[in-house]
Amino acid sequence: MIRTAELPDLEQIEALYANARLFMHVSGNPHQWVNGYPQREMLVEDIHRHELYVMVDGTHIYGVFMLHYGEDPTYQVIENGGWHSQGDYATIHRIAGEIGHKGILHEAVQFASSRYSYLRIDTHTNNLKMQGAVRREGFDYCGVIHLENGDPRLAYDRIPSSSSSADSTSKSRKIAVSACLAGIKCRMDGKAKPIPRICQWVESGIAVPICPEVLGGLPTPRVPSERKGNRVITREGKDVTEQFEQGADAALSICLRHGCKAAVLKAKSPSCGYALVYDGSFSRTLVIGNGVFAEKAAKAGLAMYNENNFELLGNQIERDSDA
Ligand code: SF4
Numbered sequence: 001m002i003r004t005a006e007l008p009d010l011e012q013i014e015a016l017y018a019n020a021r022l023f024m025h026v027s028g029n030p031h032q033w034v035n036g037y038p039q040r041e042m043l044v045e046d047i048h049r050h051e052l053y054v055m056v057d058g059t060h061i062y063g064v065f066m067l068h069y070g071e072d073p074t075y076q077v078i079e080n081g082g083w084h085s086q087g088d089y090a091t092i093h094r095i096a097g098e099i100g101h102k103g104i105l106h107e108a109v110q111f112a113s114s115r116y117s118y119l120r121i122d123t124h125t126n127n128l129k130m131q132g133a134v135r136r137e138g139f140d141y142c143g144v145i146h147l148e149n150g151d152p153r154l155a156y157d158r159i160p161s162s163s164s165s166a167d168s169t170s171k172s173r174k175i176a177v178s179a180c181l182a183g184i185k186c187r188m189d190g191k192a193k194p195i196p197r198i199c200q201w202v203e204s205g206i207a208v209p210i211c212p213e214v215l216g217g218l219p220t221p222r223v224p225s226e227r228k229g230n231r232v233i234t235r236e237g238k239d240v241t242e243q244f245e246q247g248a249d250a251a252l253s254i255c256l257r258h259g260c261k262a263a264v265l266k267a268k269s270p271s272c273g274y275a276l277v278y279d280g281s282f283s284r285t286l287v288i289g290n291g292v293f294a295e296k297a298a299k300a301g302l303a304m305y306n307e308n309n310f311e312l313l314g315n316q317i318e319r320d321s322d323a
Contacts, residue, residue, distance in 0.1 A: 001055070001056050001057075002053050002054070002055050002056075002107065002108075002111045003053065003054060003056060004047075004050050004052065004053055004054075005043075005046070005047050005052040005053060005054045005064065006047065007044070007047060009047075009054055009061060010040065010043060010044075010047075012054075012060075012061040013043060013052075013054065013061065013064050014040065014043070016061065016062075016063070016064050016096045016097065016098065017033070017037075017038060017064070017094075017096050019096075019098070019099055020033065020096035020097075021033045021036075021037075023099055024127070027129065028126055028128075029124055029126040029127045029128075031124065031126065031151075032123070032124035032126065032127055038066075038094050046066050046094075051066050051067055051068050052064065052065075052066050053065055053066070053067055053108070053111070055097070055104065055107055055108075062097060062098040062101050062104075063095075063096070063097040063098070063101065063104040063107065063108070064094070064095070064096055064097075065092055065093070065094060065095035065096070065104075065108045066092070066093040066094045066095075067090055067091070067092055067093075067108075067111075067112050067115075068090060068091050068093065069088075069089075069090040069115075069116055070088070070090075072091050072120070073148075074122075074145055074146065074147055074148060074153075075091070075120060075122075075145055075155065077145065077146070078142060078143040078144065078145050078155055079143055079144045079145075079146075080143045080144050080184050080185055080186070081141070081142050081143025081144070081155075081179070081184050081209065082142060082143060082202065082203075083120070083142050083143075083155075083157055084140055084142060084157050084159055084208065085118055085157065085159055087117075087118045088116075088118065089116065089118040089119060089120050089157070090112055090115070090116035090118070090119055090120075091119070091120045091121065092108055092109070092112055092119065092120075092121045093121075095108055105130075105133045105134070105137055106137060109137045109138075109158070113158070113160065117160045118157065118158070118159060118160070119139070119157065119158040120142075120155065120156065120157045120158075121134055121139060121155075121156050121157075121158075122145055122153040122154060122155045122156065123153060123154055123156075124153060124154070125152070125153075125154055128217055131154065131217060132217065134156050135156075135215065135250050137158065138158050138257070139156035139157060139158040140156060140157060140158070140159075140208075140254050140257075141154065141155075141156055141211075141214065141215060142155045142156055142157050143155055143184070159257075174206070174207075174258070174259060174260055174261050174262070174317075175201065175206060175207040175208070175260060175261075175262050175263065175264060175313075175317060176207070176208055176209075176210055176251075176254070176255045176258070176260040176262070176263040176264075176265075176297070176302065177198050177201065177202065177207045177208070177209050177210070177263070177264045177265070178209070178210070178211065178264070178265045178266040178269070178272045178307075179209035179210055179211035179214070180192045180193050180194075180211065180266055181193055181194065181195050181198045181264065181265075181266055181307055182194065182195075182198050182199050182201075182202040182207070182209040183199045183202075184209055184211065185220070186211040186213070186214050186220050187220070187221075188213075188220070188221055188222045188223070188224050188225075189221055190220055190221035193266065193307070195307055197314055198264060198307075198310075201314075201317070206317055207264075208254065208255070208258050208260065210251040210254050210255065210293075211247075211251075212244070212247035212248045212250070212251040212271040212272065212291075212292065212293035213243070213244065213247050213271050214247070215246075215247040215250040215251050215254075216243035216244055216245070216246045216247020216248070216250070217243055217246065217247070218240065218243050218247070222234075223235055223236055223238070224282070225240055225244070225270050226270050226277070226278045226279065226280045226281075226282060227270045227277050227278070227279075227280060227289060227291065227292070228279075228280030229280070232244045232270050232292060233280060235282050241292075244270065244271060244292040244293075245292060247271065247292075247293070248271065248292045248293035248295075248296050249296070251293050251297075252293065252296050252297060252300060255297060255300070255302065256300065260302060261302065261303065262302055262303040262304075262305065262313060263294075263297050263302045263303070263304055263305065264305045264306065264307065264310040264313065265291070265293070265294055265297075265304065265305070265306055266306065266307060267306040267307060267308060268286065269291050270291050270292065271291040271292050271293045271294070272291050272293055272294055273289075273290065273291040273294055273306075274290050274291065274294040274298065274304045274306060275288065275289075275290065275304075276288060276289070277289045277290065277291055
């Protein structure tokens with residue numbers, strides 16, 4: 001059961017947060033919650049605003065989170081991307097659960113989505129566990145926001161799949177585009193390959209940007225990779241097939257949720273390339289084949305284009321969106 005937290009719950013709540021900080025520290029994420037965050041004064045304020053919730057089993061508290069409805073000042077500016085909706089939203093913050101208790105985020109998201117249709121959340125770049133969990137809960141990566149102290153966080157949002165959503169922008173996003181073509185600096189060299197027309201589609205809500213490699217948890221910048229048979233190998237010989245597969249699955253689920261019927265993807269990429277990719281020798285030799293995501297997207301029935309041949313599709317899209 002989930003209920004609003006009360007002051008007598010503080011001792012159990014603080015113990016949950018202390019364990020969460022310890023877990024983050026030992027799992028390679030020591031910088032997300034520092035200086036005893038969230039401090040007691042912050043929790044007391046959350047309680048007084050009725051925004052702190054606890055998951056309880058009798059008198060035992062096994063999970064806690066803050067749920068805020070309305071504008072979050074740190075979400076007003078987002079870099080390297082954009083929110084998928086400008087509709088009213090609720091944000092889940094400071095979520096923690098008992099170590100070993102599975103499904104804490106799932107419970108919180110179910111609860112939040114039963115009250116608010118459009119949700120947002122953010123997490124630290126080192127919090128790989130949380131990044132995977134939010135994607136599994138149906139959140140899409142949006143870009144980078146900054147906390148009040150300037151620290152960057154990866155931001156995600158979750159648009160309800162129901163067509164009864166109050167948000168109409170999502171209904172018109174019918175084209176998936178490689179995020180790097182939309183000006184997002186997600187390429188292996190940390191740069192983008194923006195194409196003005198594609199950037200404009202994303203800004204106007206016609207297209208949804210996806211980067212399968214970032215969605216698979218790979219860092220930016222990153223070591224170049226190429227497909228070699230059914231595997232994906234970095235130039236240093238590391239097998240990154242699993243990350244490419246996971247990212248491709250996450251990207252495809254975003255496309256399907258948005259009802260995308262076509263994709264404009266970066267040519268020759270081991271994720272996004274369609275029909276021609278590099279052969280795995282890192283000698284810029286092209287062979288017939290598809291990137292990991294492009295292969296799944298084509299199998300799912302999306303019409304495939306790249307930055308060199310999307311003009312005809314572009315004319316059609318812009319005619320339809322003007323109609
Ligand atoms: S995976 Fe696709 S979207 Fe991401 S950087 Fe590579 S080509 Fe661009």
